[in-house]
Amino acid sequence: MIRSFLRILFFGLVALTAMLGVSNATSVRTDLANLELTADKTSISPGSEFTVIIEMTPDEGWHGYWENPGDAGLKLEMDWKLPDGVEIGDFQFTTPHLIPFEEIVSYGYEGTVTIIADGKLSEDFNQDQLILSGNAFWLICSDALCVPQDAPISHTIDIGDDVTDNARVATVETVKADMPVHIDWPSSFHTDGENFTVKSILPDEIAVIESAYLFPFSDGMMENVYRQNLSFINGEIIGRFNNAFRYEDNDTFEFVLTFKTGEGVDHAYFLSASKSMAPIAPVFEMESSEAAPTLPSLDFGTALLFAFLGGVILNLMPCVFPILSLKAMSVVELSKKDPTEVRISGLLYTGGVVLSFGLLGVIVSLFSLGWGFHMQMPLVNFSLGLLMVLIGLNLLGVFEIGSSLMGVGQNLVASNNSRKSTFFTGVLAVVVATPCTAPFMAGALGYAFLSGGVTGIIIFLALGFGLAFPYLLLCFVPAFRRALPRPGAWMENLRKILGIPMFATALWLFWILGNQLGVNAMTIAIAAGLLLSLSIWALNKNETLWKAVSIISAIGVLFTGYYLSNLDTQKSVIEADESGLQAIAFSSNELNAMLDRGEPVFVYFTADWCVTCKLNERVALSQDNVHQAFAEKDITVMVGDWTNQNPDITRTLQRYGRIGVPLYLYFPVGRTMDNPDILPQILTPDIVIDAL
Known part of the structure; x- marks a missing residue:
């Protein structure tokens, strides 16, 4: 669907360019790429053959596509404007590379894409020059964006004796050497309407193969997958896949097979398989009708890297802002402290963060809980809300927090007690960070959940180290500390200003509580926050009356907590008219029923x-x-509202390799529960509309 839309868009651009005229440039620059059109001859005689060369060099971080681009993308095409008597054949591409991104599998090239085509000049061509011109259009993509490119281009060849361009001839030879070799190994394929199996018989001299991958040249027949099910037994290589969505029934299936031999030599062969009406190999069925969770397309090293990067980015998410407000005050103090104490502060904070994430990993592994599971507990949200009120009152100067309140004090490097507080500030950072999900985290956390055990816990530790890394870097690199502003009177004003986000966070937590237990519970929680403020303020008074008010208010806070703990969570009601989406509540049974009826969901x-x-x-x-x-x-x-614990939603998240929200799934017409399109974690309107 996306590819069809892009083709319509590109042909529209081509038509527009044709109306504007065609450039006479051998080399042109678009906004994101360089395009060059040349040939292997500088002069040509009528009746001779030549080779056209097109080189597209995208900017760093962008890539182009093969003839079959896979799940997304478009190859480079040319709308030729040629004089009579000139023929140019089909474009010839080199062996592609795999370009996986999230759930999308594409085939293309990193760096320069060089394409050649055979040309021929007729015997009766009577012009003084051969002008090759046309309009090129293609798609280039980065890891975050795809941009269509369109450029008019031309190249002129003199008419006369044949004169070759040795440099261009060498380019053509290099391209041909990198093309898959067409070979006639016995090959066949079979489909039963759901499973697609292809088999090739390799010659006896190829006894061992490694790192095999099958690139489908025929589009719309087999599903594109990152990790392919390929086996090599007794000289036969067998690939087992699912049928492509909207399977195109053909009598032949063409593909490129790449592999290494036992000697480590790379090979690429172009094969054509004929259709077999009988099965050519057993299909490996799953024992259960319900798909089991599979590991995300990550290895352990990549999952570690993604966890670390996700932790670093988590510092920028709004969930961590309250803790960043606390750290903003302490970071300024670092500029005047003893370097040893500064480094100890960084290590203690990192220890609090990493150990807390390690504990989260153990809990998730043992009890199969999800990311942010504690936020599904109303009493936790109530307690965290009151803690934010306490921090806000402290920043406003209503009272000073001692070490007994476990680490939200501000003098982070002044004494042994403040060392203790630094450690627990790291713990608090983890507690408030869990409602957020940063880029890179979904795949890493899914890998941790599905791997389990020590591997899963290590992923959580890497995530914690990423969260603590910026502060740790500040503590160990003096140059960063010297860039900080000098302490002064402005800090007291800033401290009071930073109290406001704490109260805002408390209101947000009480709002969540209201969605869990009802609006009355939210009102009671706000009242508890007011009672807590009154208790703290009155505690500083010397009169007996105010001491009594402080005690009574504190008892009121405890009573509200007890009252809220005895309330049952309310089932969420979806208000379709408010959202504009006409949404209905998630049920896996209802979803299965709609998919069985062929409805898009x-x-x-x-x-x-x-x-x-x-x-x-x-x-x-x-x-x-x-x-x-x-x-x-x-x-x-x-x-699917996961504000409160919902086993059906939890199982569904785990089915797709996730342990937390958000998750966005699109099931086009004809899909099953096993093969939805999974959208990115960060959405824009264009991302959603393009996915549809």
Whole structure:
């Protein structure tokens, strides 16, 4: 669907360019790439053959595509404007590379894409020059964006005796050497309507192969997957895949097979398989009808890196802002402290963060809980809200927090007690960070959950180290500390200003509580925050009356906590008219039923305590053009609210290798529960509309 849309867009651009005229440039520059059109001859005689060379060099971080681009992308094509008597054949591409991104598998090239085509000049060509011109159009992509490119280009060859360009001839030879070799090994394929199997018989001299991969040249027959099920037994290589969505029934299946021999030599062969009506190899079925969770397309090293990067980025998410407010005050103090104490402060804070994440990893592994599981407990949200009130009062100067309150004090490097407080500030950072999800985290956390055991815990430790890394770097690199402003009177004003986000965070936590237990519970929680403020303020008074008021208020806070702990969580009710999506509540049984009826369905999993979820809903899912796209395609929208514990949602998240929200799934017409399109964690309206 996306590819069809892009083709329509590109041909529209081609038509527009044709009306504007064609450039006469051998080399042109678009906004993101350089394009060059040349040939292997500088002069040519009528009746001779020549080779056209097109070189597209994208900017760093961008890539182009092969003839079959896979799940997304478009190859480079040319709308030729040629004089009579000139023929140019099909483009010839080199062996592609795998370009995986999230759930999308594409085939293409990093760096320069060099394409050749055979040309021929007729015997009766009577012009003085051969002008090769046309309009090139293609798609280049980065890891975050795809941009169509369109450029008119031309190249002129003199008419006369044949004169070759040795440098260009060498380029052609290099390209041909990198092309897959067409070979006639016995090959066949079979499909039973769901499974697609292909088999090739290799010659006896190839006894061992490694790192094999099958690139489908025939589009629309086999599903594109990152990790392929390929086996090599008794001289036969067998690939087992699913049928492609909207399978195209053909009598032949063409593909490129790449592998290394036992000697480490790379090979690439172009093969053609004929259709077999009988099965050519057994299909390996799963024992259960319900798909088991599979590891995300990550190895352990990549999962570690993603966890670390996700932890670093987590510092920028709004969930961690309250702790950053606390650290902002202490960081300024670092500029005047003893370097040894500064480094100890960094190590203690890092220890608190890493150990807390390690504990989270153990809990998740033992009890199969999800990311942010504690936010599903109303009493936890109530307690955290009161803690934010305490921190806000402290920053406003109502009272000074001692070491007995476990580490939200501000003198982080002044004494042994403040060392203890530094450690627990790291613990608090982890507690408030869990409602957020940063880029890179989903795959890493899914890998940790599905791997389990020590491997999963190590991933959590890497995530914690990433969260603590910026502060640790500040403590160990003096140059960074010297860049900090000098302490002064302005710090007292800043301290009071930073109290405001703490109260805002408390209100947010009480709002979550209200969605869990009802609006009355939110009102009671706010009242508890007021009673706590009164108790703290009155405690500083010397009069007996105020001491009594402080004690009574504190008892009131304890009573509200007891009262809220005895309330049952309320089942979320989806207000379709408010969202504009006409969403219905998620049920895996209902989803299966709709998919069996062939209906398109979009499912998103969210929670009121998930800041990333709410940001996506505000920025993307609440927009009118997104609502219109769902309505035009008659797509049913289901929302899984994970604010409170829901076993059905938890199992579904785990099925797709996730342990937390957000998760966005799109099931086009004809899909099953096993093969949805999975959208990125950070949404924009264009991402959603393009996915549809």
